[in-house]
Amino acid sequence: MREVFQQELAEVSNGLVEIARHVESAMQRAAVAFTTSDVAxxxxxxxxxxxxxxxxxxLDEHTIEIIARQSPVARDLRLVVSALRISSxxxxxxxxxxxxxxxxxYRFPGGVGPNTLRPVFAEMSRLDVAVARQLVALLDAGNDEETNRxxxxxxxxxxxxxDLHRSTFDALLSDDIQAQSVEVVDATLASRYFERFADHAVSIAQKVQYLTSGEWMQEKEPSTPVAPVTPGA
Amino acid sequence: MREVFQQELAEVSNGLVEIARHVESAMQRAAVAFTTSDVAxxxxxxxxxxxxxxxxxxLDEHTIEIIARQSPVARDLRLVVSALRISSxxxxxxxxxxxxxxxxxYRFPGGVGPNTLRPVFAEMSRLDVAVARQLVALLDAGNDEETNRxxxxxxxxxxxxxDLHRSTFDALLSDDIQAQSVEVVDATLASRYFERFADHAVSIAQKVQYLTSGEWMQEKEPSTPVAPVTPGA
Structure with a gap:
């Protein structure tokens, strides 16, 4: 029974890696589409x-079936519950x-946001792609040291x-920029999406680390800090 | 054992109602703070x-304990897993x-966004407060008919x-509006926050309805539609 459970846990873990690969591919292509205005x-x-x-x-259905069939407790139960949260x-x-x-x-054939912010968005999207790739590696990590690294x-x-998200707002709110409203709206949303994408990756990394360290015993996950980056703050 | 479990489920359900009441209070006060610039x-x-x-x-810790102790299956397991998702x-x-x-x-003593959008935001915040109140009632509902209603x-x-979210963008992107960039940034974020708040309520309502109807057998929760409201779309 225990062996079967370990096998099933491995399947769930592989399932998460698979989804993470799709997310990495999505972000990688979204970044190219965004920076090169590739509508297709x-x-x-x-x-x-x-x-x-x-x-x-x-994956969630599979995970719920495993809980029903195997009635895991303690760390095993934490693992499967975490899988549900990570998939979300x-x-x-x-x-x-x-x-x-x-x-x-929507902005095709034009670009998104004011021209002056293009380098910032290129860097944000590059970092988001890197984060997505790191996430695949994290979920596929072989040992605690690798996980923590x-x-x-x-x-x-x-x-x-x-920091880049903050600099976007600084740029948008500076007197120098002569941006149209549509550019300001787009840049605000784009920056927010890039920032939230990485927030979710951090949330997953924290969950994986909690499981690795056993610190879930007193789990106090910091929720997203209140308005971490408020314009002009 | 079964009776104990029912009692524990009731506790989890009451816990969700309690959190929803706090959320309702938070949104109610946030709406007043936002519309009247009440910084305190x-x-x-x-x-x-x-x-x-x-x-x-x-609540999550309590729910995980219940799963560990009671090893629920079928609908009971769905209920506790849903509780985890709803609390999230x-x-x-x-x-x-x-x-x-x-x-x-951050905008105190000024207001958030251009003056012309104040009535729209007042209406969005009124609706969000109503949604939060409805959510308390939903989680506290006594029967299926009430739940569905x-x-x-x-x-x-x-x-x-x-619709109001869309109209915010229409207003921001219209030629008539002479808004400063800071007002456009703020209005974009505020509108997005109001809209996402209600999205989460819908997501909870769908989960509760699935549980009530038993439709979780072929659960296919529509995720947030892709950029449901894109500026200028």
């Missing part, structure tokens, strides 16, 4: 998002990649993304 | 958000109420909020 690629990301949703639902975050990351693609599609990398990338 | 009230909402996070974590959505709704309060705080009300409110 944007549409592909948007339509492919349904696949991520399906995979997440299927991954599903949301897929949505955000699709939102970014949707912005590119990758989790720290994800958090470091998130800090950089938060 | 805004700060209260922001600091009180930690309480919602604590309650959600405590409620926690996020609390964050969004705090984000709205944070916008009010309230869930439909929540969805109807969400549709209205989506």
């Amino acid at each position: 690629l944007a549409e592909q990301v948007i339509s492919d998002d349904a696949r991520i949703d399906e995979l997440a639902i299927a 975050s991954l599903e949301r990351m897929g949505d955000l990649a699709a939102h970014i693609a949707a912005l590119a599609r 990758i989790a720290d990398e994800i958090k470091a990338s998130d800090t950089q993304i938060d | 009230l805004a700060e209260q909402v922001i600091s009180d958000d930690a309480r919602i996070d604590e309650l959600a974590i405590a 959505s409620l926690e996020r709704m609390g964050d969004l109420a705090a984000h709205i309060a944070a916008l009010a705080r 309230i869930a439909d009300e929540i969805k109807a409110s969400d549709t209205q909020i989506d």
Whole structure:
């Protein structure tokens, strides 16, 4: 029974890695679509998002079946419950990649936001792609040391993304910029989507680290800080 | 054993109602803080958000204990897993109420967004408060008929909020408006927060309805539609 359970846990873990790979691909293509105004690629990301949703639902169903059949307790139960939460975050990351693609599609053949912010968005999207790739590695990590190293990398990338998010607002609110309202709206949304994408990755990294360290005994997950990056704050 | 489990399920359900009441209070105060630029009230909402996070974590811990102790299966297992998901959505709704309060705080003593949009935001916040109140009633509903009626009300409110969200963008992008960039940024974020708040309520309503109807057998929860309201779309 125990062996069967371990096998099933491995399946769930592989399922999460698979979804994370789809999210990485979505973000990678969304980043290209966004930075190069590639409308065909944007549409592909948007339509492919349904696949991520399906995979997440299927994995959740599988996980619930395992709980019903195996009645896990203690750490095993934490693992399967975490899988449900991680799949939910991954599903949301897929949505955000699709939102970014949707912005590119709607502004085609133009770009999204004011020209002056293009380098910032290029960097944010590069970092989000890196975060998604790190997430695949995290969920596929072979030991605690690797897990912790990758989790720290994800958090470091998130800090950089938060800084860029803040700089987007600084730029939008500076007197120098002569942006149209449509550019300001788009840039605000794009920056928010890029930032939230990385937030979800950090949330997953924290869950994986809690499981690794056993710290879930006194789990106090910090929720997203209140308005971490408020314009002009 | 069965009786104990029913008692424990009732406790979890009461716990969700309690969190929903806190969320309702947070949104109610955030709405007042936002529409009247009440900085003291805004700060209260922001600091009180930690309480919602604590309650959600405590409820999750309790729910996981119940799964470990009672090894529920079938519908009972669905109920407890849904409780975990619902608490997660409620926690996020609390964050969004705090984000709205944070916008009010940062712009104090001024208001948030261009003057012309004040009536739209007043209406969006009124609807969000109504949605939060409906959510308390939904989680406390005594029978299926009541559940379905309230869930439909929540969805109807969400549709209205989506329309207002769209009208915010129409207004921001119209040539008539002479808004400063800071007003456009704030209005974009505020509208997005109001809209997401109601989205989470709809997501909870769908989960409760699935449980009531037994339709979770072929659960296919539509994820948030891709960029349901894209500026200028």
